[in-house]
Amino acid sequence: MDIDRRGLLQGGLGFAAALALWPQVQAKAASPLLVRVCDQVIPRTDTPGAVDVGVPAFVELGLAHGLEGAPPGNDYLGWLEGELTRHGDDLAALDKEAFSSREPSPWKTIKALILVGYYTSEAGASQELRYELVPGRWDADIPLSPSDRAWSSDWTAVDFG
Amino acid sequence: MSTHYDAIVVGSGITGGWAAKELTEAGLKVLMIERGPAIEHGDYKRETQAPWELPFRGEGDRARYAEDYPVQKNNRHFNEWTEDHFVNDKDNPYATPQGQDFQWYRSYNLGGRSLTWGRQCYRWSDYDFGANARDGHGTDWPIRYADLAPWYDKVEDFIGVSGSAEGLPQLPDGRFQPGMTLNAVETHVREAISAQWPDRRLTIGRTANLTQAKEGRSACQYRNICARGCSYGAYFSTQSSTLPAARATGNLTLLTDSVVEGLDYDAKHKKISGVRVLDTASGKRSHYTARVVFLNAGAFNSVHLLLRSTSEHFPHGLANGSGVLGTHIMDHANTLSAIAIMPGFETHTTYGGRPTGIVIPRFRNLDKQDVPGFTRGYSYQGGALQSTWSAAKREPGLGAEYKAKFRKVGPWRMVLVTYAESLPRPENRLTLHSSKTDKYGAPVLEIAFSHGENELKALADAKEQAALMLTKAGGRVIMGFDRPGPGGTSIHEMGGARMGRDPKTSVLNKWSQAHEVANLFVTDGAQMSSSACQNPSLTYMALTARACDAAVKMLKEGRL
Numbered sequence: 051m052d053i054d055r056r057g058l059l060q061g062g063l064g065f066a067a068a069l070a071l072w073p074q075v076q077a078k079a080a081s082p083l084l085v086r087v088c089d090q091v092i093p094r095t096d097t098p099g100a101v102d103v104g105v106p107a108f109v110e111l112g113l114a115h116g117l118e119g120a121p122p123g124n125d126y127l128g129w130l131e132g133e134l135t136r137h138g139d140d141l142a143a144l145d146k147e148a149f150s151s152r153e154p155s156p157w158k159t160i161k162a163l164i165l166v167g168y169y170t171s172e173a174g175a176s177q178e179l180r181y182e183l184v185p186g187r188w189d190a191d192i193p194l195s196p197s198d199r200a201w202s203s204d205w206t207a208v209d210f211g
Numbered sequence: 212m213s214t215h216y217d218a219i220v221v222g223s224g225i226t227g228g229w230a231a232k233e234l235t236e237a238g239l240k241v242l243m244i245e246r247g248p249a250i251e252h253g254d255y256k257r258e259t260q261a262p263w264e265l266p267f268r269g270e271g272d273r274a275r276y277a278e279d280y281p282v283q284k285n286n287r288h289f290n291e292w293t294e295d296h297f298v299n300d301k302d303n304p305y306a307t308p309q310g311q312d313f314q315w316y317r318s319y320n321l322g323g324r325s326l327t328w329g330r331q332c333y334r335w336s337d338y339d340f341g342a343n344a345r346d347g348h349g350t351d352w353p354i355r356y357a358d359l360a361p362w363y364d365k366v367e368d369f370i371g372v373s374g375s376a377e378g379l380p381q382l383p384d385g386r387f388q389p390g391m392t393l394n395a396v397e398t399h400v401r402e403a404i405s406a407q408w409p410d411r412r413l414t415i416g417r418t419a420n421l422t423q424a425k426e427g428r429s430a431c432q433y434r435n436i437c438a439r440g441c442s443y444g445a446y447f448s449t450q451s452s453t454l455p456a457a458r459a460t461g462n463l464t465l466l467t468d469s470v471v472e473g474l475d476y477d478a479k480h481k482k483i484s485g486v487r488v489l490d491t492a493s494g495k496r497s498h499y500t501a502r503v504v505f506l507n508a509g510a511f512n513s514v515h516l517l518l519r520s521t522s523e524h525f526p527h528g529l530a531n532g533s534g535v536l537g538t539h540i541m542d543h544a545n546t547l548s549a550i551a552i553m554p555g556f557e558t559h560t561t562y563g564g565r566p567t568g569i570v571i572p573r574f575r576n577l578d579k580q581d582v583p584g585f586t587r588g589y590s591y592q593g594g595a596l597q598s599t600w601s602a603a604k605r606e607p608g609l610g611a612e613y614k615a616k617f618r619k620v621g622p623w624r625m626v627l628v629t630y631a632e633s634l635p636r637p638e639n640r641l642t643l644h645s646s647k648t649d650k651y652g653a654p655v656l657e658i659a660f661s662h663g664e665n666e667l668k669a670l671a672d673a674k675e676q677a678a679l680m681l682t683k684a685g686g687r688v689i690m691g692f693d694r695p696g697p698g699g700t701s702i703h704e705m706g707g708a709r710m711g712r713d714p715k716t717s718v719l720n721k722w723s724q725a726h727e728v729a730n731l732f733v734t735d736g737a738q739m740s741s742s743a744c745q746n747p748s749l750t751y752m753a754l755t756a757r758a759c760d761a762a763v764k765m766l767k768e769g770r771l
Binding site for chain 2: 090091092093095108111112114115116117118120122141142145146148149150158161162165166167169170171172175178179181183184185186187188189190191192193194196198199200201202203204205206207208209210211
């Protein structure tokens with residue numbers, strides 16, 4: 051597990067935010083496998099990555115409470131470990147295989163939980179993307195510039211996008 | 212507190228709030244009885260919380276939901292923010308026959324479903340009120356558009372409906388606040404459709420969200436999180452609109468956490484003599500009397516109450532001499548008819564969350580039966596949007612490049628959802644279950660419902676036409692369905708105490724008044740004799756205001 055306070059700071063969080071976040075990350079030592087996988091899906095770039103914002107713990111919570119279609123009592127992490135071994139530790143190959151079919155797969159659930167955990171975190175929702183609780187107006191047609199970030203608070207797009 | 216009132220209103224949702232407002236404003240002392248807890252305006256628990264402030268980030272504890280909310284959890288508006296606005300299914304069971312499903316979405320709280328409703332407001336036309344007479348399904352409505360038009364005016368003026376006048380005979384214009392505007396893609400699709408099909412019109416969804424402040428309510432802030440409750444009062448709910456008006460008269464008494472267990476019938480005077488109420492907090496039972504009773508418990512619960520209120524004179528349910536009580540229930544057949552990627556608008560975007568979509572009003576079978584295979588019609592709702600991070604769930608990829616891809620505003624896509632008219636059929640009906648009871652000992656409601664061939668054929672046509680229209684507008688259709696969701700999923704369940712001309716074949720007369728029980732009015736969805744394909748709440752409100760006016764006149768003239 052390569053995360054530490056310095057890592058949180060380098061992840062673009064302010065010192066206070068990093069300190070505030072640390073207990074959550076520390077509270078439960080997430081599965082090392084899951085930490086590695088979360089980091090591979092959403093790494094730290096110029097904004098924090100999935101591990102920086104505690105996504106591994108959220109994935110575990112989600113798997114335990116049936117989010118994103120996880121069945122009760124699942125051992126999706128055990129499944130993931132076995133599948134990764136079968137794919138020579140190549141997550142990209144496993145991902146490609148899962149998405150080549152329309153069938154559900156434990157990986158699609160785990161990945162969905164990583165995405166939910168990241169894009170609904172404060173950093174994911176409001177630094178990586180844009181979040182506005184009270185827009186206050188509706189502009190029906192304005193120019194989009196290539197550097198404009200997507201909205202995490204566009205609830206219709208979250209549902210139907 | 213007093214046990215006698217001029218009027219008792221059972222239920223505090225969209226129509227109960229209207230009945231309370233109209234009757235109190237006419238000077239009547241009114242008791243409004245709500246089975247669930249009070250939720251006061253502004254006291255919306257998680258209204259402003261960000262996803263990261265919630266333990267399950269908005270998705271909620273799905274394991275707990277599977278136990279407590281196995282039906283409600285399937286409602287798109289049910290989530291961690293809004294769960295308190297929905298009924299606990301485990302505590303409030305109902306039954307369906309083997310092999311049939313009915314998703315009954317309910318809100319047992321002050322305001323009922325007015326807190327979470329979709330807010331779409333559409334007038335009916337004479338194509339709708341005349342439909343049963345024209346093709347012989349169901350029984351003829353005893354009213355026509357002209358009877359209801361002034362009441363639509365009154366309701367729209369009070370609740371605030373934003374929309375755009377289009378001059379369409381099948382979807383009469385109302386008294387609108389300025390409509391919210393179409394985005395670039397929707398504007399383009401509107402023009403493309405009109406050019407090819409002059410009888411088809413895409414317009415902005417007519418919605419009970421204010422674009423201009425009125426009477427202590429703010430204009431919409433474009434958060435698009437209405438179902439959490441809106442402290443701005445920018446959409447119509449009992450809490451934001453009718454309840455403050457009723458309270459301002461000083462004539463309203465409100466009971467919450469109080470279930471009406473039955474209505475007592477006085478055979479000598481042919482009237483309801485009292486209402487039996489259980490206080491669910493204390494377990495205490497009380498009896499209230501009134502000169503007139505309005506049932507506004509929600510279509511199926513109003514029928515349930517009538518079925519349970521048996522007497523020597525009415526062994527099969529109150530006001531059920533005809534035997535049709537509980538029959539001919541309806542719910543629009545709905546499906547996602549098309550999703551299309553809409554290229555060419557990559558430099559366009561929007562700001563804010565518009566709390567309404569588009570509507571394409573019915574264009575089938577209007578002046579003539581122009582499509583073989585099905586009668587009546589359907590309309591589309593939906594809109595164009597730019598996808599965001601949730602689209603990543605469908606796509607392979609990992610790492611910095613994948614992350615960068617979903618940082619960008621996604622491609623435009625246009626969604627068309629169909630609502631098809633549901634024909635009134637006798638086999639779709641509500642009954643009391645023969646053995647199952649609820650925690651208060653009352654027999655639970657059994658809902659027997661399935662969509663018919665007519666609905667399936669309408670949805671097949673809707674899928675085909677949706678794809679044609681979006682393709683004509685330059686879109687690439689990626690998905691579309693023609694099978695309906697289970698009954699109930701339109702949340703437009705209605706009928707069961709239908710209005711009609713003949714007491715032998717209907718429960719209510721043209722004033723929403725029971726043919727056989729003069730002081731009983733049923734003014735929620737239960738009164739509907741047909742379903743049209745429009746969202747029904749505006750019509751329920753107009754019928755309620757009209758019935759209240761009639762009841763007050765009858766009281767004044769000593770006829771009740």
